[in-house]
Amino acid sequence: MDGGARLAPGKTPVSEAITFWLGCNVLRHGDIVHACVDILRALGVDAKVVGGPDYCCGSVKDANLATEAGMAKRTAQNMAAAGRARVVAWCPSCHAQMNEVISRAHQTPFSIGHFAELLLERRAELAKLLAREVPLRVMLHEHHAYDRRVPINAILAELLALIPGVTVLQGSYRAPGYMCSPLAAMPPLMERMCGRTVAQARSLGADALVTIYHQCHRELVGLDVDGHLPVHNYVQLMARSMGIGYADEYRAWKAAGSGAKPLLGEARIAAVGEALVDRALLPEFARRPWTPKR
C-alpha cells in the first residue's frame, strides 16, 4: 500500500454510534480491519468494534449443531449488551446468519446492515475523503449476492467509481457461491473459477482485480503473488485514496509461502506458538488457488 499514517482519533464530529461486527476470518487482514475503522472514524461514525470467537455467528459449525446454537445465543446476547441500535457487519456470512438464523431464534434489539451499505449511505461524505488519484482499470470479483436485499455487486461498483482515477470494467462472469470459501474446499472448481476470472480480466484490459470480501481476498491474493493479476480489496483502494496506508502483511506472507517465518519474526512466532505456525499458518500461506495448465 502507499505510505501514509493512520487518522488521528477525534478529528471528525460523531454523527452516529454503531457496533461494527468484524466476524472471525477478516482478522487475517489487519490492514483491512484498521482501514475500515479509520474510514468509519473519518465519516464521523463512532464504531464499537467487535469480532473473533466471542462474537462468532456460529455458521461455521453446521456439523456441530449444539455448538452452533450456543455461539448464536452468546453472540445475540453480546451484541445486545453492546447497546448500539445498529449493527454493521463486515462479513457476509455473519450478516446472513444474523438475518436467517440468529434473529429468528433470539431477541436482537438492533438493526443490521453491511459495511458497504453504510458507505453507500454516506457516499457524499466518503467522496470528499477520497482525494488522491488511484489510476487503475479494475474488474470487480463478483459472486452471487449473499442476500437478495443487499445488491452487493452494484453497491461496490458504485463505491469504486467514487475513487478518483478508478475505472470499473464490467464483465459477464459471476463466480458461483456467495464468496470463495466454499469453493476453496473444491480445488477443481476453484481452478476453473480462477481461470475464467483471470481470462475475463485480461480480455477487458483490467490492471487489477478487486475483491469485496476478505475470504475471496485471502484466496485470490495468491493470483497476485504468482504474477497472474494484481489483486486488491476495495477497502485498500479507498485507504490509498484517503492517504492512509498500512502494509498488507497477509500478501507478503502469501508471497513468502512456506518461507514466511522470517517475516513473522521470532517474537510474534513465540506469541502465537511455533507449532501452530508450522501446522496451520505456513501451509495456508503456501496454498495457491490456481496453477495454469501449460
Add this chain to the structure above:
Amino acid sequence: MSDPDRRAGEARPLDPPVADGVEELFLLERERILSGCTQCGRCFEVCPMVQDEPALAAADAKSAVQGVLEILHARRASPEALAWVARCAKSGVCDEHCPEPVSPKMMLRLARIMAYGGLGGTAQLGAREDPDFFNKVHAFARLQLTGEEREQWTVAPASRLGKRP
C-alpha cells in the same frame, strides 16, 4: 441499484424471533419445507454449483430434490442428492426461482446439517471441519492487532471473568 424494494443503505430492523433457540428454529424450518416443497426441481435446475458439474447436472432434478427431502426425513439419500448437498455454496439463486413459500437454500443447509448427523439420525456425509479454525483466528489477531485492540475488540465483557490468558 437492482432492488427497487428498498432505499440504498437503509438499515433493516430485525423481526422478533419465531423460535426459542437455533435447534427449535431448524426443526420448524424442516417442517415448513417438508410441507411446502412440491419437488418441482426448479432449485436444482438453476443451481450454479450443479451446472458447474456435468455429472451432477445430468441427474433428474425432481429425483435430486426428493433425495434431499429424504435427508430431512432422516432417511438414506441418493448419491446425487448427497453430492448436491455437499456442493451447495449458498449462491441463493434457488431462492429466487422457487415458486413455493420455502427457501431451497435453507433446505440444502438443513439437509447438510442432518447429513452430518445433526438433529438426530445417521451421518451420511463426512464433515470437513478445520480443527485449527479458531486457533488461526486468535493467531492472526495476535500477529496484527495490538494488545489493547484485542482486549477491546475481541473479548466480550461477559467473557472477561474467565478470559483467555
